[in-house]
Amino acid sequence: MEETPSCRVETALEILTGKWKPSILLELITHDTLRFSELKRNLPNITQKMLTAQLRELELNDIVHREIYQVVPPRVEYSLTDYGKTLIPVLNAINAWGEKHVEHLAQKDRLQDATSSSTSDSF
Amino acid sequence: MEETPSCRVETALEILTGKWKPSILLELITHDTLRFSELKRNLPNITQKMLTAQLRELELNDIVHREIYQVVPPRVEYSLTDYGKTLIPVLNAINAWGEKHVEHLAQKDRLQDATSSSTSDSF
DNA sequence: CTTCATGGTATCGTTTAGGATACTATACCA
DNA sequence: TGGTATAGTATCCTAAACGATACCATGAAG
Numbered sequence: 001m002e003e004t005p006s007c008r009v010e011t012a013l014e015i016l017t018g019k020w021k022p023s024i025l026l027e028l029i030t031h032d033t034l035r036f037s038e039l040k041r042n043l044p045n046i047t048q049k050m051l052t053a054q055l056r057e058l059e060l061n062d063i064v065h066r067e068i069y070q071v072v073p074p075r076v077e078y079s080l081t082d083y084g085k086t087l088i089p090v091l092n093a094i095n096a097w098g099e100k101h102v103e104h105l106a107q108k109d110r111l112q113d114a115t116s117s118s119t120s121d122s123f
Numbered sequence: 124m125e126e127t128p129s130c131r132v133e134t135a136l137e138i139l140t141g142k143w144k145p146s147i148l149l150e151l152i153t154h155d156t157l158r159f160s161e162l163k164r165n166l167p168n169i170t171q172k173m174l175t176a177q178l179r180e181l182e183l184n185d186i187v188h189r190e191i192y193q194v195v196p197p198r199v200e201y202s203l204t205d206y207g208k209t210l211i212p213v214l215n216a217i218n219a220w221g222e223k224h225v226e227h228l229a230q231k232d233r234l235q236d237a238t239s240s241s242t243s244d245s246f
Numbered sequence: 247c248t249t250c251a252t253g254g255t256a257t258c259g260t261t262t263a264g265g266a267t268a269c270t271a272t273a274c275c276a
Numbered sequence: 277t278g279g280t281a282t283a284g285t286a287t288c289c290t291a292a293a294c295g296a297t298a299c300c301a302t303g304a305a306g
Binding site: 007008009010011012013015016017022026061062083086087089090091093094095096097098099100101102104105108 | 130131132133134135136138139140145149184185206209210212213214216217218219220221222223224225227228231
């Protein structure tokens, strides 16, 4: 890691990227507390291995809390830590830009279609 | 792509992630306009292939503008589009959280060191 | 004694991102 | 005629991310 400003962007992005982390975080934001099996149910295509791995990484970064109940069959509950909740506004900002972006691209495509059809509207 | 909110987070993140995109964006934010060779010089470890590929992706998403001058040897200048500049506040938010995060982790580690040294302070 | 549910690991294969290196076109300059 | 600079491509290779599948430990219920 270097000391340039972009480095901190990368630091933050490391935590948010990965094929499943945004979805996992969204689940925990909207449901507060979820068991492992509930997360797995709500993320239909994730494998157990990936879910475990991503949760462990989030736990390492103090974003999610893992609560183990010593019962059989096991019961493990996941939730955002207070610190993890500081990510919510950041995720909202990213999501808002993402929404604008799909609109922006759609508009660009409409313009391209219009100009390309005007060059080929002899058909 | 699905319709869930997290999807737009992923949409946005696709544009920001990749080993070099944050650095490239930072360069263009701080220098306004840069030639291909200048970008390459400022990003010492990037390969020509990666620089080209990342710039093309950013161009496709209308984040950077590519201006080609028909001279020999070639001169190509890259800059943020007006639309690309809407990313700046998002990057700032991400960067700010990243800064907090390194502090947070450092603090956590200090606490851990303190407790672990208190269990082993017979040395 | 078998079965079931839960929350995992372990192992292997595939797919993707990224890197190293060589090559190219062009016109000017010596 | 040959070298130089710029902005790339093309090809091949490695490493990391991701996925499929099989396996495991536990104790209660039947």
